[in-house]
Amino acid sequence: MSVEVYYDDDADLGLIQAKKVAVIGYGSQGHAHALSLRDSGVDVVIGLPEGSKSRPKAEEQGLRVLTPAEAAAEADVIMILAPDTAQRHIYAESIAPNLSAGKALFFGHGFNIRYGLIKPPAGVDVAMVAPKGPGHLVRRQYVDGKGVPCLVAVEQDGSGDAFALALSYAKGIGGTRAGAIKTTFTEETETDLFGEQAVLCGGAAALVQTGFEVLTEAGYAPEVAYFECLHELKLIVDLMYEGGIARMRYSVSDTAEYGDLSRGPRVIDGRVKEEMRKILGEIQNGEFAREWVAEDEAGRPNYNKWRSEGAAHPIEETGAKLRGMMSWVDRPITETA
Numbered sequence: 540m541s542v543e544v545y546y547d548d549d550a551d552l553g554l555i556q557a558k559k560v561a562v563i564g565y566g567s568q569g570h571a572h573a574l575s576l577r578d579s580g581v582d583v584v585i586g587l588p589e590g591s592k593s594r595p596k597a598e599e600q601g602l603r604v605l606t607p608a609e610a611a612a613e614a615d616v617i618m619i620l621a622p623d624t625a626q627r628h629i630y631a632e633s634i635a636p637n638l639s640a641g642k643a644l645f646f647g648h649g650f651n652i653r654y655g656l657i658k659p660p661a662g663v664d665v666a667m668v669a670p671k672g673p674g675h676l677v678r679r680q681y682v683d684g685k686g687v688p689c690l691v692a693v694e695q696d697g698s699g700d701a702f703a704l705a706l707s708y709a710k711g712i713g714g715t716r717a718g719a720i721k722t723t724f725t726e727e728t729e730t731d732l733f734g735e736q737a738v739l740c741g742g743a744a745a746l747v748q749t750g751f752e753v754l755t756e757a758g759y760a761p762e763v764a765y766f767e768c769l770h771e772l773k774l775i776v777d778l779m780y781e782g783g784i785a786r787m788r789y790s791v792s793d794t795a796e797y798g799d800l801s802r803g804p805r806v807i808d809g810r811v812k813e814e815m816r817k818i819l820g821e822i823q824n825g826e827f828a829r830e831w832v833a834e835d836e837a838g839r840p841n842y843n844k845w846r847s848e849g850a851a852h853p854i855e856e857t858g859a860k861l862r863g864m865m866s867w868v869d870r871p872i873t874e875t876a
């Protein structure tokens with residue numbers, strides 16, 4: 540492998556144990572980082588606004604909760620795990636006045652640094668510890684004595700020891716048990732955005748909805764279309780996850796494999812690849828970031844409209860009915876633990 544990977548033996552947990560860490564935000568990533576750091580012997584405080592609905596959750600877990608400004612003032616290391624669109628406001632209002640040389644500002648995703656929305660002062664360590672998985676998996680793996688691989692990057696090395704501190708933090712959340720890969724803010728941000736837009740979230744959701752539409756518009760039962768286009772996708776992705784595309788092809792029938800090999804490239808063809816390249820270009824030249832920040836500032840009109848349209852897609856009603864028949868898969872969309 541050409542990347543540098545660091546494991547538990549390469550990281551000194553004592554570095555982060557010697558610091559006070561403020562975790563700003565207590566959602567998917569925030570709760571996982573805070574609880575695992577605490578269980579690793581780190582002094583952790585949570586920063587949340589007075590009215591935040593996350594406050595009772597953090598307090599129930601025995602964590603001390605302050606406002607973001609109070610937490611940032613107390614801490615040596617400030618990890619921002621609030622929504623990307625809120626981070627620049629939190630930084631300006633609560634963190635910047637409490638950030639001085641010698642402190643460290645950490646991120647779980649590089650968006651705000653990569654696009655210049657947050658500009659920390661000189662002398663501050665600016666680093667990223669980005670687990671490559673949802674926060675609830677990060678916490679579950681830590682509790683099970685394992686870890687989710689993470690990306691570690693340093694944008695600004697004020698102390699001269701920022702990378703070692705970031706690795707130490709990664710160890711505190713279980714990341715170096717699996718392996719911490721050294722990267723840059725630019726690489727993490729651009730690949731993360733591309734992955735979620737073109738493949739993992741955007742690409743996969745559009746593929747599933749379109750396949751469902753083609754079958755139901757041709758007169759097939761929505762229930763049967765749901766199984767074929769959504770439900771079984773997990774079974775196929777699990778095989779890929781375990782052993783790559785080759786493992787999936789080994790496991791499915793030869794009829795399915797021939798259909799995959801001969802028809803797949805017709806679905807995801809040169810036009811789709813060209814569109815993916817355009818999407819990557821918009822990420823690289825900042826167009827996506829400008830659009831998303833403007834959308835957020837305008838009150839998210841398109842986001843809300845597209846979200847409602849997605850929720851009203853016939854596949855959701857069919858899915859809700861069918862999942863009701865399968866107790867092991869019926870989870871409310873807002874359930875997080």
Ligand SMILES: NC(=O)C1=CN([C@@H]2O[C@H](COP(=O)(O)OP(=O)(O)OC[C@H]3O[C@@H](n4cnc5c(N)ncnc54)[C@H](OP(=O)(O)O)[C@@H]3O)[C@@H](O)[C@H]2O)C=CC1
Pocket residue numbers: 563564565566567568569586587588590591592593594607619620621622623625629647648669670672673674675
């Ligand atoms: N979701 C994931 O698994 C991954 C996320 N990331 C990155 O991690 C970061 C956090 O994302 P994620 O965990 O999904 O976020 P969530 O939406 O799950 O949680 C956000 C948290 O921030 C709190 N919050 C909202 N506004 C403020 C504020 N003004 N001040 C302080 N806290 C605030 C929310 O509180 P309230 O309950 O009151 O809304 C909530 O506790 C992002 O940078 C994201 O890109 C990286 C890898 C994976």
Ligand SMILES: CC[C@](O)(C(C)=O)C(=O)O
Pocket residue numbers: 671672673731734735739740
């Ligand atoms: C795939 C979505 C993600 O990038 C993630 C969980 O890694 C995110 O931003 O939530």
Ligand SMILES: [Mg+2]
Pocket residue numbers: 731735
């Ligand atoms: Mg991601």
Ligand SMILES: [Mg+2]
Pocket residue numbers: 648731732735
């Ligand atoms: Mg992401």
